[in-house]
Amino acid sequence: MDRRTFLRNSGFLSVSVALGGLAGCGGGGSDLPPLASGGNWKFPQSVASGDPSPEGAVLWTRVVPADADDVATATGAGDVSIRLIVTDADNKGALGSNAALAGRLLVDSRIPVHARYDHSLRNRVTGLAPATTYYYQFQAGEVRSRVGRFRTAPARGASVDQLRLIFMSCQDWSVNHWGGFDHIARNEDAELIVHLGDYIYETVGEAFQTGAVESRHGALVLPDGAFKKGSSGAKYANTLADYRYLYKRYRTDPRLQAVHERFAFVATWDDHEFSDDCWGDATTYDNGSYDAATGKADNTRQTSRRRAANQAWFEFMPADVKLDEQTTGFETLRLYRDIQWGRLAHLVVTDQRTYRADHIVPEALVNPASGAPLGEIGARYVVPQTTRDTFESLKMAGASADDKLSGVSILGRSQREWWKSTLAASPATWKLWCNEVSLLRMQLDGTDAIATLFALQSVSTLAGNIEAALASTGGNAAVASAVVAAMTAGASQASAVAGATAIASAAAGSGNPVAAGMAAGLSQTQAGIAAAAFGAAAAASGSTAQVAAGAQTIAFGYIKPDIQARGATSSFVQASGKAAALQGFFTRFLFNCDQWDGYNAERKDLMAHLKSAGIRNVVALTGDLHCFDAGVVMDDHDAASPQPVMVDLVTAGMSSESLFTFYADAVGAVSPDLATLIYYPLSVPVSGVGTLNLRFNLFDYTMAGHPPTLDSLAEQARVRVRSGLAALGVPEAALDATTSAVLAGLKADPAFSTQLLGLAQQLAGISKNPWIKWASTDAQGYGVVTITPDGLSCVFKTLNRLAGNQAPANVIARTLTASIPVNAAAVTMSGD
Structure with a gap:
């Protein structure tokens, strides 16, 4: 093997090194599979990069015979080697095409592709220069992949003027549209993308996946799959083939491919990469068990399924992590890691599913009012705070002396200590916590x-x-x-x-x-x-x-x-x-105890660490919640005078249905009398079109407590009105004008301008979440963060909904900006 290149297949990660500005050349060593030849090859999921360092990044692709199905496993294809080339020449014009790369080659390596990993490969390129843009391409025989691009991180300790990144999460194939990816690929300028999980959804046919979806996203059909209940209805991914299928199908969308081709990803997972609201290898599709005599609770454990989910994520995400195939347990990946961007920013990536303890309140706990198990409503969602506090105290009292948080932890002890030490030692001005579930207290009296x-x-x-x-x-x-x-x-x-x-x-x-x-x-x-x-x-x-x-x-x-x-x-x-x-219902409730509100003791412990150590400028970039939020995280939300310690910025899902929709659908089963806290039914006759029937969103005001004006109340409904008009047949060219006319009519209607406005203002007055500075609970979109030594700003970009059965041509509906000054845990909002 050539001395300027070494390839290592340990935990399915090969390495290519560029030395001295010369290309590392494939040496044709006997330990490598035969080199691909001829023209019978294709790259059906294109290319991707991730985890940039000052020396390089991880590059990814999948290659199969040209006559193989794009998504099915290519069972007849064996191991093969292909070529990887990397250059620092400007190949922007070739980006996303199959054109040959121009310029001197810094890397020209022979990379193994193994059938046992579904013909995907992950190669860490190193030996490159910091703060430099590189273009790369794979070649199998005579066939070239599309051209991809990544930028290396600045040198460690370097002074950096600016970092721009995009953060996103929750991209359900089965609902709404993926036009946001197309907009990002065509219009956004950023060094990297932070993906906070729910890259795939493990279920097919769930109730929340039966809404309108763009026609270009056909129905998903799991190779194996298991019914969630009985012998019909929704299925979930149950095998390695199922999870691989989802990643491959999701990655066939050319818009998602285009984003991967243009930006390096820093990714972690949340729950749907394995199972909804999961913890460890435990699922929550059923209520599990609870023994009142011993206080012991558990959910259904699926270790082999968890291992399969881990492996598929590992095979298809360009992350600098290794797969432990030797362990017999489910902890086969260590996802938590950090990425430095000079002295400006430090990304701290956590894994909030593998090591977390069971939810504080057992789903199988019997509801005395009904005699039935609580289920998700009452255990994980809309949980009385006194119930949360009681069970948290019991679990902490029964914990071992060396870790009182063991039974009430999201991070687990080892990751928690790593998090604390990493932030304490960070030389960066800004510490960006890539955090899956929201830290903001979300409560209702x-x-x-x-x-x-x-x-x-x-x-x-x-x-x-x-x-x-x-x-x-x-x-x-x-x-x-x-x-x-x-x-x-x-x-x-x-x-x-x-x-x-x-x-x-x-x-x-x-x-x-x-x-x-x-x-x-x-x-x-x-x-x-x-x-x-x-x-x-x-x-x-x-x-x-x-x-x-x-x-x-x-x-x-x-x-x-x-x-x-x-x-x-x-x-x-x-x-x-x-x-x-x-x-x-005459008590205080926590909306979501699958997030940090359900693990309050550990949140307080982390905030106490930041406060006592004087660690400033910590900003969480958060996904999961299917809504936009911006606010400050307090040292103790229950204290008489809680103090802000850090900031949490939460992005809505890229396509997944909104938090508002979840609660609007669920509130009737909880109590129809409380529905007005979430929505108000509104019928709007539109001349020549029909009647527009809306569930007007009031949840924003119940959650965040910022009284609307007449203009802001109407503007909040713009995306839903536009979508409703499209569903009634209004052509897209007329949607914006018709929407504006409808909203103007609403503002002139006393029932809207007086009654509904007064209702929204009254609900805002009962909010007990002063730390939430802005919330938009019925939205899809993403955030664009710009960081300088003097401050951090985040532009939240809300997407328009479907125009008929396709993504809208005008993708961005509105933008709002959160601004955070250096050395202050504070957020101000501005924008339209």
Whole structure:
């Protein structure tokens, strides 16, 4: 073998070295398979690169005979060697084509391709110069792959002015579209892409995968597959052939290929690379088991399936990691690693599935209200915080003395200590945590929510009562409002009328309305709400507005506080007949305990480390959640005065259905009475088109608590309105103009501009998540991060939805920018 090239096949990773500016040449050693010859070859998944270092990167391809199926395993093809060439000449014009590379060759290596790895290869190229763009290409016989490109990292310790990267996650083949990849390949300028997992989805035919999808994405058919339940319905990948099939099929899309050809990836996995909401080799398709006597819980373990999933990820992702095929367990890959970008940025990549403990609350725990297991709702989603806290304490109390977090950990002890030491020792200004699941606390106070919903629902009834009282008050809406207010607070009609009359007299004579109402026989509480309703109505202009103002004052000035104070025992809840059904909701809930909210003790431990060690400028780049979020992570979210420690930026999925859709679909089964926390049904007649039926998104305001204006409320609906119009047959050329016209009509409609706007503002007022600075829960898209020594900015790019049965020509719907100053855990938002 030539002295300037060595090839090592250890854990399926070959290495090519360029030395002294000369090409490393394949030597034809006897340990290599025969060199491919002739023209009967193809590269059906194109090429890819990943994990750039100052010396090189990992390069990937898959090569099979030209007559083989693009996706099926080429069973008749044996081992072979192919050629890899790398140059630093400018081959931008050839990028993504099969044209021959021009320029001097720095690497010209013979690379083995093994059938046992499904004819895929991973080659680490080293010996290159830092901060340099290189072009590469594979050649099998007379057939060339497409040209790919990567950029090496700056030298360690180098001063760097800027790094631009794209981060993304959650690209379900089976729903929506992949136009975002095409836009990235054609328009974005970045050094690398951070992929945070859910590169594939292990299921086919799940409920969340049955929505509209672009026609170019045909149905997936797993080679083996196993039914999730019974003998029909959704299937899941169950064998190595199944997982390989998914990667190969996903990677046949030319738009995803184009992104891989142009950008080096830094990738980790999340759950769907193995199994939804997994931990270790445990799945959550069923509820598992729970022994109340011992407190022991477990889920179904599938070790061989986990190993198959690991191997397929390893074979198809260009990551600088090795596969341990000798171990008999499921921990065959160590994904956690770090990548330095000079002294500017340090990427810290974690694995939050392999080592994590079971979810804090067992899915098999019996719900006392129903006698059935909790399942995912109640164990992993919409979990009472007191339940989370109780089980976390029990698990920590039963842990070994050397690691109290062992039963409540996402990272596991070894990775946790590695994370701490890596961040503490980092010389970089910015530490970018490639983090799969959100760190932001996402909670809801159920008592506030129910009180607000009851108040909202009472407004129309109260308005009717005020209108009915106008006849007895000479048409004086302010006095009528005071009468209804006092009666709502428990006064008799006679006392209410006397008190309202006294209040009106006091107001006219600059007296004390509350004291006057009490002197007329009202209690202090009754007089207070009556005076407030009188004043609000009197201040409004016009009878209709006065009635509305009086009704809203009573609803939110008396009914809401009464329910907040009394919960299910409030007379308003009791009178509704829903007290029993709502009893369990008068508490604080955590929306998602599959993410860091379910592992609060370890999150606090990590934040305490950053705080005590004075480690600043830590920013998590996060996926998984299928929504956009930007906010700060607190040292202890339950403290009286929590302090911000780091920032979390969460990207929506590239195509996967949104978080809003998940909760809108699920809320009816939880409690139909709570549906308004998530959405509001809206029917909009569109002349010449039909009726647009929407579930208007209110979850953004329940989650993040930023009151909308009329303009921002309408703008939030733009993507859904545009998509709905497309589904009704509006041609794409007319979509944007028609959408704008519909939104303008909505803003002019009092039902939207007053009722729905008021509802959204009230929901924003009950949010208990002040650390979330922005949320967009019904979106697809990605983030573009620009880092300089002075600050970090992230442009969140929301994608338009399907235009009929294809990706929209106008892919980007809107952009918003999160800005983070150096040395401060703070986020400000700007943009359209």
